[in-house]
Amino acid sequence: MEPLGAGTGNGSPSSSAERWRAEASRAFQHHLDRAAPHTAGRWAxxxxxxxxxxxxxxYAQGFYVVSYGLGIYLLNLLIGFLSPMVDPELDALDAAAGPALPTRGNDEFKPFIRRLPEFKFWYAITKAFCVAFFMTFFSVFDVPVFWPILLCYWIVLFVLTMKRQxxxxIKYKYVPFSMGKQKYGGKRGPGASSSKD
Structure with missing residues (x-):
């Protein structure tokens, strides 16, 4: 006995739509994977x-509420990007040994791992701008508002949030940015000399 709909699944519109959606999703993921190593191009x-x-x-002279919502969302993403995966404050409470991040020069080196990785940060920002741009084509999102108040409120929120971050x-002594690979002087080999004969 065949399952219900097993004989008619090949030609039905729903199966072709599912197949098309799966192929489109696979093609989109392929392009995302190819773009991953090209950081400068992605951000451009x-x-x-x-x-x-x-x-x-x-040019539309509107959609300020959409822009404000976009700004709040971007601020939330930025905080996730600047925060460590494991909050040292919570880790300090859980472990009697102290915070997870090193606080002295002789502590074990632990690399900074972001709560929101760079690729996901970029992808979420790009998607947010595309969704906000799409929303500007619908007048229902163009709520009349005095935009300087929203801008001032967002600036105050940004300053307070970044101050806290x-x-x-400073309290837990971590820097979320690395400026490339650290170079060491090291010892020179016996045949290496700085003077030329």
């Missing part, structure tokens, strides 16, 4: 998307 594309969105809002970084 995101800056282009942000510029297109800003021009759209500027920077104080957290």
């Amino acid at each position: 594309g995101t800056l282009l998307a942000a510029a297109v969105y800003a021009l759209r809002v500027y 920077i104080l957290h970084m």
